[in-house]
Amino acid sequence: MPEFDNNVPHIARVYDYWLGGKDNFEVDRELGEKTIEAYPNIVFTVRTNRAFLARSVTYLARDAGVRQFLDIGTGIPTANNTHEVAQRLAPESRIVYADNDPVVLTHAQALLRSTPEGACAYLDADLREPDQILAAAAETLDFSKPVGVMLIAVMQFIADDDDARAITGQLLAGCAPGSFLTMTHPARDVDAGQVSEMVRRLNESVAEKVTTRDHDGVVRLFDGLELVPPGVVRAPQWRPESELAEASPAALWAGVGRKP
Numbered sequence: 093m094p095e096f097d098n099n100v101p102h103i104a105r106v107y108d109y110w111l112g113g114k115d116n117f118e119v120d121r122e123l124g125e126k127t128i129e130a131y132p133n134i135v136f137t138v139r140t141n142r143a144f145l146a147r148s149v150t151y152l153a154r155d156a157g158v159r160q161f162l163d164i165g166t167g168i169p170t171a172n173n174t175h176e177v178a179q180r181l182a183p184e185s186r187i188v189y190a191d192n193d194p195v196v197l198t199h200a201q202a203l204l205r206s207t208p209e210g211a212c213a214y215l216d217a218d219l220r221e222p223d224q225i226l227a228a229a230a231e232t233l234d235f236s237k238p239v240g241v242m243l244i245a246v247m248q249f250i251a252d253d254d255d256a257r258a259i260t261g262q263l264l265a266g267c268a269p270g271s272f273l274t275m276t277h278p279a280r281d282v283d284a285g286q287v288s289e290m291v292r293r294l295n296e297s298v299a300e301k302v303t304t305r306d307h308d309g310v311v312r313l314f315d316g317l318e319l320v321p322p323g324v325v326r327a328p329q330w331r332p333e334s335e336l337a338e339a340s341p342a343a344l345w346a347g348v349g350r351k352p
């Protein structure tokens with residue numbers, strides 16, 4: 093569990109700074125600037141990440157009829173959180189958020205403003221214990237019906253490939269056929285030199301170390317699932333809403349897989 097210390101930069105708050113948020117301190121802003129200097133496109137990368145979250149939840153709720161979401165590695169609330177996008181389209185949607193970070197926990201109240209027809213819950217829980225997350229989420233979600241499991245910009249904190257595959261495998265094993273895994277992951281093989289310098293600067297200072305993966309490494313995390321077209325692509329290229337948005341730089345792989 094990371095230290096709750098405002099004098100040490102913190103990954104969730106640095107991410108908030110990159111997004112243009114206000115939930116960050118001087119140390120986070122300093123590291124934010126140091127990393128932007130190494131990879132200026134990180135600012136576009138995090139924005140395309142949030143835009144992908146909104147597009148993929150829209151796809152699941154509107155086109156695939158999903159009404160339950162399990163969003164692990166939620167982050168500090170910002171615009172268009174999963175429940176807001178899902179409940180705008182289907183007010184009866186039920187959402188469980190999970191994060192292991194005390195900083196996120198202090199902001200969790202904003203994630204619990206559900207529509208009266210739906211439900212929102214927050215778990216203080218660790219992705220490395222998927223069975224515990226599934227058991228606790230079952231108080232809010234019905235796992236005999238499809239669930240959209242969201243792992244948005246969180247698998248980079250699981251360094252070992254086998255561990256990462258075991259986690260996605262276990263999570264989906266607990267979900268009904270017709271469930272989905274929605275994932276984004278920082279890319280090792282896009283803007284590689286700049287990204288590796290940015291990650292070096294980040295890992296020098298934060299408690300939660302980041303591991304990037306290449307395209308094949310991310311595809312392997314969808315093992316056993318049917319990839320929804322266009323498959324695993326750079327986040328702006330996944331079902332883009334405009335040519336301009338599609339052209340955005342972003343060192344981020346993104347995809348949605350369906351459990352057969």
Ligand SMILES: C[S@@+](CC[C@H](N)C(=O)[O-])C[C@H]1O[C@@H](n2cnc3c(N)ncnc32)[C@H](O)[C@@H]1O
Pocket residue numbers: 104107141142145164165166167168190191192193196217218219220243244245246249300
């Ligand atoms: C980069 S933020 C992403 C936030 C949000 N999903 C988004 O994409 O905008 C990563 C989040 O994952 C959380 N996280 C990191 N390791 C975790 C773990 N082992 N279990 C649960 N959450 C974790 C962090 O606390 C942080 O809030």
